[in-house]
Amino acid sequence: MGFLMKTDVCKLLIMRFLNVPEFRNVSLKCLTEIAGITGESAKEYETEYIELYQATITELKKMLPTDIDLKKAYNTGKDSQQAFIQNLALFLETYLKNYAELAERNCKAELLDGIRYLVKISEVEETEVFKVCLEFWHSLSGDLYKEAPNQQIYHQGLLGFNNTPVSTPGALLTLNVSLYCVCRSLMIISGVTESEATSVARCCR
Numbered sequence: 001m002g003f004l005m006k007t008d009v010c011k012l013l014i015m016r017f018l019n020v021p022e023f024r025n026v027s028l029k030c031l032t033e034i035a036g037i038t039g040e041s042a043k044e045y046e047t048e049y050i051e052l053y054q055a056t057i058t059e060l061k062k063m064l065p066t067d068i069d070l071k072k073a074y075n076t077g078k079d080s081q082q083a084f085i086q087n088l089a090l091f092l093e094t095y096l097k098n099y100a101e102l103a104e105r106n107c108k109a110e111l112l113d114g115i116r117y118l119v120k121i122s123e124v125e126e127t128e129v130f131k132v133c134l135e136f137w138h139s140l141s142g143d144l145y146k147e148a149p150n151q152q153i154y155h156q157g158l159l160g161f162n163n164t165p166v167s168t169p170g171a172l173l174t175l176n177v178s179l180y181c182v183c184r185s186l187m188i189i190s191g192v193t194e195s196e197a198t199s200v201a202r203c204c205r
Contacts, residue, residue, distance in 0.1 A: 005048040028087040035095035071123040093136040
């Protein structure tokens with residue numbers, strides 16, 4: 001763990017290889033594996049995990065503006081480009097499931113950018129890609145329902161992760177509406193269970 005977080009390994013993956021087409025997929029897979037490490041071994045490296053996420057989002061925005069049509073990019077892209085979009089979904093799903101609270105406290109702007117990417121990727125009409133995104137939305141909706149003390153406020157989209165008021169409620173509300181539309185329209189296409197889709201849809205209302 002120390003070798004990964006206290007050396008330049010992560011920085012090299014992000015700054016040198018992530019924006020190189022030949023290496024971007026394997027770089028994202030490596031970053032996903034790192035993001036998947038949790039527990040006591042990861043607690044002492046919170047600063048490094050914040051820097052990893054911030055740097056990754058910064059590099060991604062150079063390649064993929066947050067308003068890009070990822071559905072179109074997937075449909076018209078080559079196999080490697082499609083794999084990149086799926087690997088991006090896996091990275092974001094893994095990191096945010098494990099470290100969303102950390103990101104919320106320290107880099108909320110990048111957190112919202114990551115969620116924007118996931119909303120865009122959720123529009124991709126490919127079952128496995130959508131299920132990766134749905135896994136995160138389903139987990140998030142369950143966490144929020146458990147922690148929100150006032151469901152009416154929560155439904156207005158005024159709360160962020162862990163029931164913390166967000167400084168940009170309009171941005172979060174816009175994301176919620178977009179996610180609601182995506183999940184409802186792709187539920188049948190992706191073959192997900194009704195309970196999963198309903199849980200996510202309620203989270204976004």
